[in-house]
Amino acid sequence: VVQLAVSSFKLRGIPGPFAARFTDVWRFRAMRSKGWSERLVALHKKHGKLVRLGPNHVSVSDPAAIPVIYGTSPVWVKGPSYYGAATVSKGRTVPSVIAMGETQHTAVRKSAGRHFTTNSLLDYEEPIQAATTELVRVLARNPTADIANYLQCFAMDVLMRIAFSESLGFIEKGADVDGILAAVVARFDHWGHWAALPGADYLFNKSALAGKLRKKGDSPLASVSMEQLLKRKGAMSTTEKPDRMDLLQKFLDGQAKYPDIVSDDQILGIIMSTIGAGADTTAGTLAYTLYLLCKNPAATQKLQAELDNALADGTLTNPPTWPQVNKLPYLEAVLKESMRVVPIASWGLDRVVPAGGATIAGTYIPGGTVVGCQIDSVHLDEDIYGRDAAAFRPERWLEADEDRKRRMDRAFLAFSAGKRTCTGIHIAWLEMKKTLPLLMMNFDMELVNPGQDVRGEMRISAVKYPPPIWMRIRQRENASII
Numbered sequence: 001v002v003q004l005a006v007s008s009f010k011l012r013g014i015p016g017p018f019a020a021r022f023t024d025v026w027r028f029r030a031m032r033s034k035g036w037s038e039r040l041v042a043l044h045k046k047h048g049k050l051v052r053l054g055p056n057h058v059s060v061s062d063p064a065a066i067p068v069i070y071g072t073s074p075v076w077v078k079g080p081s082y083y084g085a086a087t088v089s090k091g092r093t094v095p096s097v098i099a100m101g102e103t104q105h106t107a108v109r110k111s112a113g114r115h116f117t118t119n120s121l122l123d124y125e126e127p128i129q130a131a132t133t134e135l136v137r138v139l140a141r142n143p144t145a146d147i148a149n150y151l152q153c154f155a156m157d158v159l160m161r162i163a164f165s166e167s168l169g170f171i172e173k174g175a176d177v178d179g180i181l182a183a184v185v186a187r188f189d190h191w192g193h194w195a196a197l198p199g200a201d202y203l204f205n206k207s208a209l210a211g212k213l214r215k216k217g218d219s220p221l222a223s224v225s226m227e228q229l230l231k232r233k234g235a236m237s238t239t240e241k242p243d244r245m246d247l248l249q250k251f252l253d254g255q256a257k258y259p260d261i262v263s264d265d266q267i268l269g270i271i272m273s274t275i276g277a278g279a280d281t282t283a284g285t286l287a288y289t290l291y292l293l294c295k296n297p298a299a300t301q302k303l304q305a306e307l308d309n310a311l312a313d314g315t316l317t318n319p320p321t322w323p324q325v326n327k328l329p330y331l332e333a334v335l336k337e338s339m340r341v342v343p344i345a346s347w348g349l350d351r352v353v354p355a356g357g358a359t360i361a362g363t364y365i366p367g368g369t370v371v372g373c374q375i376d377s378v379h380l381d382e383d384i385y386g387r388d389a390a391a392f393r394p395e396r397w398l399e400a401d402e403d404r405k406r407r408m409d410r411a412f413l414a415f416s417a418g419k420r421t422c423t424g425i426h427i428a429w430l431e432m433k434k435t436l437p438l439l440m441m442n443f444d445m446e447l448v449n450p451g452q453d454v455r456g457e458m459r460i461s462a463v464k465y466p467p468p469i470w471m472r473i474r475q476r477e478n479a480s481i482i
């Protein structure tokens with residue numbers, strides 16, 4: 001308490017909302033209100049690169065601070081707000097990768113990290129292709145569709161295939177299956193709501209007493225993961241080798257090799273974290289990308305021209321392969337620009353300043369203070385991204401000289417930075433670079449309501465949930481639905 005009071009006193013020079021100096025309840029309430037991300041951007045515009053959001057909490061909007069906060073020597077540990085992302089299943093805390101402490105995380109990385117590297121991507125291309133093909137076929141039957149909904153179903157379908165080699169039929173149904181989508185949304189919502197008050201989260205939601213009082217059933221995501229785990233273990237005892245190297249199999253093989261290190265609980269935790277972290281993030285990003293393309297027809301035409309030319313000169317096939325799509329510069333620029341202007345994560349990338357303190361944006365911040373780069377504000381930095389930083393303009397990634405491009409990449413925080421950067425980043429790129437071209441090759445899309453402004457309608461949870469985005473979908477002249 002004394003340390004907190006001292007650190008709080010030492011932060012007195014950092015501007016911010018008055019009430020936030022004294023209590024985290026200010027942030028707790030503010031995060032639950034509409035437009036939280038935009039409010040943070042506005043606060044940084046008003047107060048500068050440092051904004052005090054709590055007695056011991058500082059939001060940072062300074063690209064130069066990224067290597068300091070997310071550097072690796074030493075690694076700054078994650079802030080208490082990540083406790084909101086930890087899930088409790090049947091009264092036990094399930095290890096959740098994003099909320100893990102450093103020691104546990106290093107161990108998990110050792111046992112499972114290689115399954116997320118570029119070398120493993122080949123194992124995931126086929127399941128992603130299967131889901132993408134299904135999405136195209138289903139959309140071809142729908143002259144209008146809420147694309148945000150279909151992409152949410154699609155992204156969950158992808159993860160079910162990657163994790164368990166099974167599609168539970170999300171895309172065909174165009175809706176939730178067994179409450180799994182709802183469970184992922186509930187987890188992000190919980191995190192978004194409770195991040196500012198981890199102590200209260202424990203007391204009211206995660207303590208043994210809270211568990212007894214609430215008597216909540218198990219999460220559908222935990223149930224489906226457990227069901228798959230037991231099924232696979234049963235199958236493994238009768239048959240020698242499964243036919244597909246999905247994530248579950250990779251983890252079980254790891255367990256067979258190191259039975260003392262990898263427990264069933266850990267496997268469940270990593271699988272659930274992967275599904276939880278990878279579904280709505282990718283879905284939302286793709287939905288905002290399509291929305292931004294509809295709002296910017298010149299960018300759509302350029303992207304379609306890049307794809308048509310590549311198809312014509314034989315460097316692209318239908319369906320496209322990963323090596324092919326990974327060489328398309330405008331495709332990459334569109335996706336990066338979309339993630340720059342609408343970074344899907346709205347949780348704070350909070351880290352704890354180590355003992356001894358640090359200088360951030362020219363100000364000394366004492367050890368123990370929680371700091372985090374505010375992604376939206378950093379992405380709007382005009383020194384890095386230009387005076388038109390607020391505009392969606394994919395060309396900026398292609399026009400920049402080497403030096404500027406390097407600075408733009410370093411300030412790009414959509415997947416975070418440093419040791420705890422997104423584990424699924426390569427899978428996310430594979431998924432998005434496979435899906436967007438196939439959609440654009442086959443369809444012309446336009447907003448049913450061309451005046452729709454998703455910024456005003458998005459729901460801020462731990463991620464920025466898009467509202468329904470209804471699109472008119474027409475097959476292109478040369479479309480060859482596969």
Ligand code: HEM
Pocket residue numbers: 097098099100105273274275277278279281282285344345349413414415416417419420421422423424425427428
């Ligand atoms: C466009 C898609 C995605 C975006 C923008 C995104 C973004 C992020 C961000 C910002 C973090 C937070 C790191 C931090 O708190 O500092 C993260 C963590 C994580 N992501 Fe992603 N993600 C995406 C897709 C995926 C996919 C497809 C998977 C899995 C297949 C995945 C798995 C994870 C995991 C397991 C973590 C926890 C990492 C850790 O704490 O070490 N993500 N992601």
